[in-house]
Amino acid sequence: MPATYEPIGAIKVLGSAVSNITFSSIPTNYTDLILVCNIYPNTNSSNMRMTYNSDSGSNYSVTYLGGNGSTPESGRASNQTSMDMAYLGSNTWGNVIIQIQNYSNATTSKTAISRSNGSSVLTALYVGLWRSNAAINSITLTSSQGSNIAVDSTFSLYGIKAA
Amino acid sequence: MSYTTYKKIASVTVGVTSQLSLDFTNIPATYTDLLLLASTRDDRGADFTAMTLQFNDATTNFSWRSLIGNGTSAASYNGTNTTIFDGNNATNSTTSTFSSVYIYIPNYAGSTNKSFYVDAVSENNATLAWTNLLAGLWSNTAAITKVSLLLSGTIKFVQHSSATLYGIRKS
Numbered sequence: 001m002p003a004t005y006e007p008i009g010a011i012k013v014l015g016s017a018v019s020n021i022t023f024s025s026i027p028t029n030y031t032d033l034i035l036v037c038n039i040y041p042n043t044n045s046s047n048m049r050m051t052y053n054s055d056s057g058s059n060y061s062v063t064y065l066g067g068n069g070s071t072p073e074s075g076r077a078s079n080q081t082s083m084d085m086a087y088l089g090s091n092t093w094g095n096v097i098i099q100i101q102n103y104s105n106a107t108t109s110k111t112a113i114s115r116s117n118g119s120s121v122l123t124a125l126y127v128g129l130w131r132s133n134a135a136i137n138s139i140t141l142t143s144s145q146g147s148n149i150a151v152d153s154t155f156s157l158y159g160i161k162a163a
Numbered sequence: 164m165s166y167t168t169y170k171k172i173a174s175v176t177v178g179v180t181s182q183l184s185l186d187f188t189n190i191p192a193t194y195t196d197l198l199l200l201a202s203t204r205d206d207r208g209a210d211f212t213a214m215t216l217q218f219n220d221a222t223t224n225f226s227w228r229s230l231i232g233n234g235t236s237a238a239s240y241n242g243t244n245t246t247i248f249d250g251n252n253a254t255n256s257t258t259s260t261f262s263s264v265y266i267y268i269p270n271y272a273g274s275t276n277k278s279f280y281v282d283a284v285s286e287n288n289a290t291l292a293w294t295n296l297l298a299g300l301w302s303n304t305a306a307i308t309k310v311s312l313l314l315s316g317t318i319k320f321v322q323h324s325s326a327t328l329y330g331i332r333k334s
Binding site for chain 2: 006040065068094
């Protein structure tokens with residue numbers, strides 16, 4: 001059976017909290033990517049923001065559907081400098097599973113789906129768009145709202161191959 | 164890369180004798196994450212039944228928030244102690260229709276509290292059916308060695324219900 005779900009890289013935060021993590025030099029020989037994150041925001045509840053290829057231009061948009069424990073909610077933002085792909089509670093472990101489809105083609109914009117699991121604040125689905133035709137060769141996740149990503153947070157990137 | 168990243172640890176299929184729970188025990192600590200996929204139906208005399216997720220037989224220190232759609236409206240709930248999600252297909256829902264459950268547990272063998280994600284859906288050839296997204300936390304630093312899906316009281320999973328537990332490795 002051919003391997004279709006292969007580990008590309010893994011990051012574990014060691015020593016001290018960090019504001020962001022980056023997977024770089026992502027190979028182009030897969031069809032899709034899956035990024036699995038287990039994150040502990042160390043100060044405040046925090047959006048996890050994703051960018052590609054160090055692009056900080058206003059080339060991103062996001063739509064989300066979420067539940068905060070009492071009310072369903074939905075929102076969107078266009079022409080952003082990053083994509084909010086999760087909202088996680090302060091000082092609580094949360095997880096995020098992001099799927100990035102057709103990431104290495106050079107002819108279309110790139111979409112991603114995120115399942116954001118903050119048990120103390122929000123469960124949500126996010127859809128992100130990067131209006132660039134470039135192949136994705138790096139992914140950066142950045143914490144926001146004055147919070148950093150605490151020690152022992154883990155990030156695993158997998159490549160999915162079409163048959 | 165020659166080794167398998169996504170490996171079946173065990174599977175359970177309910178035979179002619181219905182079961183109160185679907186259990187995975189003695190889970191090895193050799194993977195990074197766990198993924199549980201289940202297809203389930205139960206014998207309650209109703210359209211649907213709530214399902215409970217347990218780790219290591221614990222019934223406390225769980226907390227969760229969910230987003231639910233039932234075909235008519237959306238709602239969001241939260242809870243503690245046990246993790247419960249609605250919508251397992253029961254006796255009065257469309258015949259031979261089973262719910263689908265996806266549960267992802269990152270870093271299940273680590274020494275931190277355990278966060279997890281549940282995506283559970285059911286279908287029914289009628290007005291009511293359920294879609295659930297749930298973010299959960301088990302505030303316990305023990306490695307997860309047992310995962311169980313349960314119903315309530317004497318309600319049982321019926322024949323052809325099945326569940327498979329996968330281990331996922333990082334690089």
